[in-house]
Amino acid sequence: MxxxxxxxxxxxxxxxxxxxxxxxxxxxxxxxxxxxxxxxxxxxxxxxxxxxxxxxxxxxxxxxxxxxxxxxxxxxxxxxxxxxxxxxxxxxxxxxxxxxxxxxxxxxxxxxxxxxxxxxxxxxxxxxxxxxxxxxxxxxxxxxxxxxxxxxxxxxxxxxxxRHRLVAGKSKNLLEFGLRRAQGPDGGISASRYSYMGGFDATSNVAAGRLFGIPIRGTHSHAFVSSFMGLHEITDKALTSSDGSNKCDFVSLVQNWLIRIQDSSSLRGTFGETSQSELAAFTSYALAFPNSFLALVDTYDVMRSGVPNFCAVALALNDMGYKAVGIRLDSGDLAYLSVETRKFFHAIEKDFGVVGFGKMNITASNDLNEETIDALNKQGHEVDAFGIGTYLVTCYAxxxxxxxxxxxxxxxxxxxxxxxxxxxxxxxxxxxxxxxxxxxxxxxxxxxxxxxxxxxxxxxxxxxxxxxxxxxxxxxxxxxxxxxxxxxxxxxxxxxxxxxxxxxxxxxxxxxxxxxxxxxxxxxxxxxxxxxxxxxxxxxxxxxxxxxxxxxxxxx
Amino acid sequence: MxxxxxxxxxxxxxxxxxxxxxxxxxxxxxxxxxxxxxxxxxxxxxxxxxxxxxxxxxxxxxxxxxxxxxxxxxxxxxxxxxxxxxxxxxxxxxxxxxxxxxxxxxxxxxxxxxxxxxxxxxxxxxxxxxxxxxxxxxxxxxxxxxxxxxxxxxxxxxxxxxRHRLVAGKSKNLLEFGLRRAQGPDGGISASRYSYMGGFDATSNVAAGRLFGIPIRGTHSHAFVSSFMGLHEITDKALTSSDGSNKCDFVSLVQNWLIRIQDSSSLRGTFGETSQSELAAFTSYALAFPNSFLALVDTYDVMRSGVPNFCAVALALNDMGYKAVGIRLDSGDLAYLSVETRKFFHAIEKDFGVVGFGKMNITASNDLNEETIDALNKQGHEVDAFGIGTYLVTCYAxxxxxxxxxxxxxxxxxxxxxxxxxxxxxxxxxxxxxxxxxxxxxxxxxxxxxxxxxxxxxxxxxxxxxxxxxxxxxxxxxxxxxxxxxxxxxxxxxxxxxxxxxxxxxxxxxxxxxxxxxxxxxxxxxxxxxxxxxxxxxxxxxxxxxxxxxxxxxxx
Incomplete structure (x- = not known):
């Protein structure tokens, strides 16, 4: 326009x-x-x-x-x-x-x-x-x-x-998430444009993506998770496999996988009952986007609910010929949680022989900036992509x-x-x-x-x-x-x-x-x-x- | 629109x-x-x-x-x-x-x-x-x-x-000058609008003034001062008096006043030769705006050039029935300079009997924020108006x-x-x-x-x-x-x-x-x-x- x-x-x-x-x-x-x-x-x-x-x-x-x-x-x-x-x-x-x-x-x-x-x-x-x-x-x-x-x-x-690119390194994906914290709408659009110029890979800002041809990224929020009560809400449970050859009751498949994970040799005893609200939200999201399933796992408890729920859905998708993308962490100790999540993914790969599951993408967000990424690097982490908002667009420093x-x-x-x-x-x-x-x-x-x-x-x-x-x-x-x-x-x-x-x-x-x-x-x-x-x-x-x-x- | x-x-x-x-x-x-x-x-x-x-x-x-x-x-x-x-x-x-x-x-x-x-x-x-x-x-x-x-x-x-209004007090004029330091154009427009909402009196931003009916303020910059070489550049020297009754050679009137100030009993010896470039700029500006003359006095030296030059022009305007507005300080020790400038104004009032000259407006700008205004208050100052930009619109703190x-x-x-x-x-x-x-x-x-x-x-x-x-x-x-x-x-x-x-x-x-x-x-x-x-x-x-x-x- x-x-x-x-x-x-x-x-x-x-x-x-x-x-x-x-x-x-x-x-x-x-x-x-x-x-x-x-x-x-x-x-x-x-x-x-x-x-x-x-x-x-x-x-x-x-x-x-x-x-x-x-x-x-x-x-x-x-x-x-x-x-x-x-x-x-x-x-x-x-x-x-x-x-x-x-x-x-x-x-x-x-x-x-x-x-x-x-x-x-x-x-x-x-x-x-x-x-x-x-x-x-x-x-x-x-x-x-x-x-x-x-x-x-x-x-x-x-x-x-x-500067964020320099500290994160070339292999990491950098996502600009700052629209809501910028100086109003145009501050947000400028932030997306110039963050991309400075070496970011993508933005969450749809308008900026449209104006400037920047790749746009996004999955779901905590509200999406808490808007679900349980699996009973999912009325259309059918998922067709990626090659179109068969159709399954996806909800049952997810539930079965969750039990198998709970009982698997490496993970037994690491978590108990996961949030059913979260499981329903993940399942629904996967039904909508079987090709690009990425789940926000920290609404209730990352290791005891979010990651197991994600893995159940990802393994069910895998059965149907789809490859899940990964998870997003938006709170807590990102170094620790990313390392633990990576271990969990590797355990799944090993226990169920799903090649590549250990390499599942881990995105981290939550008030990240140059200093926190530097600190994560020093501590050791397993994050593949950083979503950066406030500190990037407001140039806090x-x-x-x-x-x-x-x-x-x-x-x-x-x-x-x-x-x-x-x-x-x-x-x-x-x-x-x-x-x-x-x-x-x-x-x-x-x-x-x-x-x-x-x-x-x-x-x-x-x-x-x-x-x-x-x-x-x-x-x-x-x-x-x-x-x-x-x-x-x-x-x-x-x-x-x-x-x-x-x-x-x-x-x-x-x-x-x-x-x-x-x-x-x-x-x-x-x-x-x-x-x-x-x-x-x-x-x-x-x-x-x-x-x-x-x-x-x-x-x- | x-x-x-x-x-x-x-x-x-x-x-x-x-x-x-x-x-x-x-x-x-x-x-x-x-x-x-x-x-x-x-x-x-x-x-x-x-x-x-x-x-x-x-x-x-x-x-x-x-x-x-x-x-x-x-x-x-x-x-x-x-x-x-x-x-x-x-x-x-x-x-x-x-x-x-x-x-x-x-x-x-x-x-x-x-x-x-x-x-x-x-x-x-x-x-x-x-x-x-x-x-x-x-x-x-x-x-x-x-x-x-x-x-x-x-x-x-x-x-x-x-918060800036609270620290400055109700009697001060607060001017928002942040457009050039905001997060792009719309950041600037929002800043002007909401600064006014929060208690500022005016903005320098013409577009915001137009969109929202905010009073707009502005005078001239350092570049205006240094764009003049000397009084010889002023070709149309005539100024008609405020009541239309007579016309004078305004340049000569200003020059005469500068000599009188130099020789006045209270100010003799406080300054020597002032910048002719600055004097020409002030004189030109006064010829353009005889009713609202406000001069930026720190391009060369506030007390030895800017303030004396301003006073010469203001006194010449006074002769012609116009009342100058005041000065703006944009660098240096604002507490000290405002106090010294106020003394200078009072000396003029006393020596030449120009009633009210001592109360001439002093505006201060230059990286002001809550803390610096608070410090000025504690130190004592003679500032009537604060022009605030970067720290206000970027919400630096x-x-x-x-x-x-x-x-x-x-x-x-x-x-x-x-x-x-x-x-x-x-x-x-x-x-x-x-x-x-x-x-x-x-x-x-x-x-x-x-x-x-x-x-x-x-x-x-x-x-x-x-x-x-x-x-x-x-x-x-x-x-x-x-x-x-x-x-x-x-x-x-x-x-x-x-x-x-x-x-x-x-x-x-x-x-x-x-x-x-x-x-x-x-x-x-x-x-x-x-x-x-x-x-x-x-x-x-x-x-x-x-x-x-x-x-x-x-x-x-």
Whole structure:
């Protein structure tokens, strides 16, 4: 639906509207409009400005970030138009502004804006612009809040997802279950999209699956289990075998299996009477989904009811030629319970000769996060898939990334934002950004240069300086040089426009990029900071400007 | 736009669609649909079920919560219909399900669902249902995820806003500035709406202002300041006086005032040359908004540049019959800077006899939260308004509320969800809930009873029991009794439907309810828990059911 209408530009084909129809030019801070008026009043609104969008610090006490949200930004500017209805509303908010201003507002679009950006899904670092936006100052200013609101959370949750993948390992299935705990509906949809980008395998969110083609997963809840009283409720007990050759009374088959398990040599005495409500729910669920039976086993008691009941149903399915998927644990000591469940499954395999039963899938959920998965790994567990909700989508460990949007040049004049806090000083000038690779193929350092400086060359020694710390500098001989900022919206320039890849392609790129990083940057404990630098020329210029702009203190 | 189309029911008039058009029945977890199929296959889908929506623990280490999100839930069910296009998609996700099920899905709506809820904006407590939803189990199950996603964040951010209001005090202006740090665009819109509900005065978010009629505020950013080079850029220097009687060269007037301030008796020597870029930006902004001049003063140096520049412009405006609004501080030691700025303003008032200049508004922003405002209060400050973003909208201190949706009855049979963690045991039965008030007008206790029990009576002694702790009980003689759950969607019952009040009315109600609470429940440090209880009869029933359902352990 959101994909329907589209404006485009001549060089790159049509760009669909933003996924969320609420993303319009009015989804911004009022001061963008009051500033636009002040620029317009001063005759400055067409001044050519360059803004950098960047962040200052990697989240989650880590040393990397994944860039997300670019496609939505490009969709936003491709369709940027303030409607007459919106203008009417703005007139009520800014009643003292002149008519000419509102006429100007209704005329603007982003045809003379240029956007250069690092491709979505790249591993990125503090201070290096994720996006460089150039255009008439009043228009570019109007993009600030929407861009920040589209990039901040997207990048944060993609990074969070990637961190969960790193700690869980490549062999585990990661499922995003956060819709109900996200910041409202669209927070949930963004969470699903960007968790998938960051390396998750699937989501429970049907709408997100539909919008973005993400695999969707789901089984049943505790309520489903407790909605059943007992097996008497099941009226249609017949199950046809998978090859269609025979039909059975599935309820009796399940009941027989439960008795056999109870009496089996390895499991005798490990459990007594199981919950009949649970057994009825599992049986019903298996009758509905004989090909994909996965049961939530912790409504009453995992080892004394849930797992035995599951096994009875799974063995009955096996008789009929179906293979059950496995179980989900949603409470308790997941390490212990997964290990005990695995033992139970192996005992079944052994006692009844059902090949592969021991490998039945174990999914764990319940307030999981990086730390708990790390703890499970250390303790030892038998979990095959993690369902992660609250901590993933709310980014509990750090709820905001803090991207900023800073003016770095206006009318070809470089601008700097000073601050007593040196981490808040902006890096002035319209810049180019490169990633330099070393002999072993790892990225070594990102470097920013002035726009007119020659680009770094393979095999040529280059001085890389810390932007603010005089003593931090190093020579690098790059084995490979990648220009980071690519043209995603050419405006009136003659650059061609980068294509917007599919979510699936971005996800693949993201996984590849994470693999390519030197492992010590990526580890959870005391990761090594990746180096971000400026050229010698840019370094000198920053410090010249700094001294020029900063007021001289007087000690009194 | 979102307000346009509407379905309604016969008794209560039309209910608009959800504010966010992405809120459709597919915005849910897949397991709601797989369960619906399993219910349908088992012929159980029409079983009459009762679910409670509640939370288990107050957020932010506090002892109260504000209920938000009800209106959006009612909008959702009033318009609940699965479209043919959505059905088509579901068929691809659940390819093994029978046609009859999809025919059933395309036929359902919420006409036979009943929703009882505590009014939005009420102070609420753990375990007491915020909403009780009754209807065919398959349909009500489909409401779980959307309801949770509409209520969880709404209630959390409303509560967070109310907590910020409590610590800031009633006399301060509270401005919500969080759009750029929220969980994407809709997170931002929800944050603005529910911050206002919780007692904020205004938002920077234009779209939210438009959708909900919230006052909108905004001035200019650091980029605006650094986009100016100097006063030479201002080409149209003329300002007409407020009464239209004369016109001046405003730039010269500002320059003259700056010299006069520099030489004034109280301020001589406190600052030297101010930033000309900043002075030009302020002057331009004042020319654009002479009636509402508010300047961001920390781009270069607050006391040596920003405040003197502001005062020069404000005094020039004063000459022309305009009253400046004040300044905004966005960095540094806000306590110190606000106090120093206030002194500066008073010195201006004294030296130049401008009555009221000392009372000029001081707005503070920059990563503010409950703790920092509390610290500012203790230190002493001169801030009149707080602009709060990240910490408010991301609910940094606790990023999720954790509402749950539990089956409490099916086909008139009470259901309980057990757990080894007693706080996770659900309270079974279709219940009524009351708030009992004491002599001094404060709410004393909330009590849940079975549906058929007589309601508590004014002046009659009643035993209130803790639902799980045998020894915690107390007699109460209520001076007033309020039934909490009111009918917001009558379904096929004969109840009449409560009106949905405006956001402004809910906000007023919320402020009144907060005022009515006993202060020790509301304090920041060691607040007293508010008592939540059950009737003696319900207590006995819970514990009868518990013993019946829980498996008996065996010590080995």
């Amino acid at each position: 959101a994909e329907a209408a589209a404006n485009g530009d001549a060089r790159g084909g049509a760009v669909p509207r933003p996924t969320n129809p609420m993303v319009t030019p009015l989804l911004t801070d009022l001061y963008q409009f009051t500033m636009a008026y002040a620029y317009w009043k001063a005759g400055k609104h067409l001044d050519r400005a360059v803004f950098d969008l960047y962040f200052r610090k990697n989240p989650f006490a880590g040393e990397f970030t994944i860039f997300g949200g670019l496609e939505e930004c490009i969709r936003f500017i491709a369709n940027f138009r303030i409607t007459e209805e919106e203008i009417k509303f703005l007139r009520t908010v800014m009643p003292t502004c002149e008519d000419g201003f509102f006429e100007y507002l209704s005329s603007i679009d982003c045809s003379d804006v240029e956007v250069y950006a690092i491709p979505e899904g790249y591993v990125v670092f503090p201070k290096v612009p994720l996006m460089r936006i150039e255009g008439p100052v009043a228009v570019v200013q109007l993009l600030e809040t929407p861009f920040l609101s589209l990039v901040n959370y997207a990048s944060l949750v993609t990074t969070n997802a990637a 750090q709820a905001a990334l803090g991207c900023v949007f800073k003016l770095v040049e206006i009318n070809k004049q470089p601008r700097i934002k000073l601050s007593e806090d040196v981490t808040k000083v902006s890096i002035p000038c319209k810049k180019k950004c490169y990633r330099l690779y070393g002999k072993e193929g790892y990225p070594l350092v990102d470097i920013m240069t002035g726009e007119d400086e020659p680009s770094p060359k393979i095999g040529e020694r280059l001085l890389c300086r810390h932007p603010f710390n005089e003593s931090k500098r190093a020579y690098v001989v790059p084995q490979n040089v990648e220009e980071l900022l690519k043209c995603y919206w050419p405006g009136n320039s003659s650059n061609s426009r980068e294509e917007l890849p599919s979510l699936h392609e971005i996800r693949t790129r993201c996984i590849q990029h994470l693999d390519r990083m030197r492992p010590d940057h990526m580890r959870r404990l005391n990761p090594t900071p990746y180096k971000v630098s400026v050229s010698a020329k840019l370094y000198d210029f920053i410090h010249f400007l700094w001294l020029n702009e900063a007021p001289v203190g007087e000690l009194q | 979102a307000e346009a189309a509407a379905n309604g029911d016969a008794r209560g008039g039309a209910v608009p669609r959800p504010t966010n058009p992405m809120v459709t029945p597919l915005l849910t977890d897949l397991y709601q649909f797989t369960m619906a199929y399993a219910y349908w296959k088992a012929g159980k889908h029409l079983d009459r079920a009762v679910f409670d929506l509640y939370f288990r623990k107050n957020p932010f280490a506090g002892e109260f919560t504000i209920f938000g999100g009800l209106e959006e839930c009612i909008r959702f069910i009033a318009n609940f219909r699965i479209t043919e296009e959505e059905i088509k998609f579901l068929r691809t996700v659940m390819p093994t399900c029978e046609d009859g099920f999809f025919e059933y899905l395309s036929s359902i709506d919420c006409s036979d669902v009943e929703v009882y809820a505590i009014p939005e904006g009420y102070v609420v407590f753990p375990k007491v249902p915020l909403m009780r939803i009754e209807g065919p189990v398959a349909v009500v199950q489909l409401l779980e995820t959307p309801f949770l996603s509409l209520v969880n964040y709404a209630s959390l951010v409303t509560t967070n806003a109310a 606790q990023a999720a509320l954790g509402c749950v949706f539990k089956l409490v009855e099916i086909n008139k049979q009470p259901r309980i969800k057990l757990s080894e963690d007693v706080t996770k045991v659900s309270i079974p039965c279709k219940k009524k809930c009351y708030r009992l008030y004491g002599k001094e007008g404060y709410p004393l206790v909330d009590i849940m009873t079975g549906e058929d029990e007589p309601s508590p009576k004014i002046g009659e002694r009643l035993l209130c029991r803790h639902p799980f702790n045998e020894s915690k009980r107390a007699y109460v003689v209520p001076q007033n009794v309020e039934e909490l759950l009111k009918c917001y969607w009558p379904g096929n019952s004969s109840n009449s439907r409560e009106e949905l009040p405006s956001l402004h009315e809910i906000r007023t109600r919320c402020i009144q309810h907060l005022d009515r609470m006993r202060p020790d429940h509301m304090r920041r440090l060691n607040p007293t828990p508010y008592k939540v209880s059950v009737s003696a009869k319900l207590y006995d029933f819970i514990h009868f059911l518990w013993l019946n359902e829980a498996p008996v352990g065996e010590l080995q």
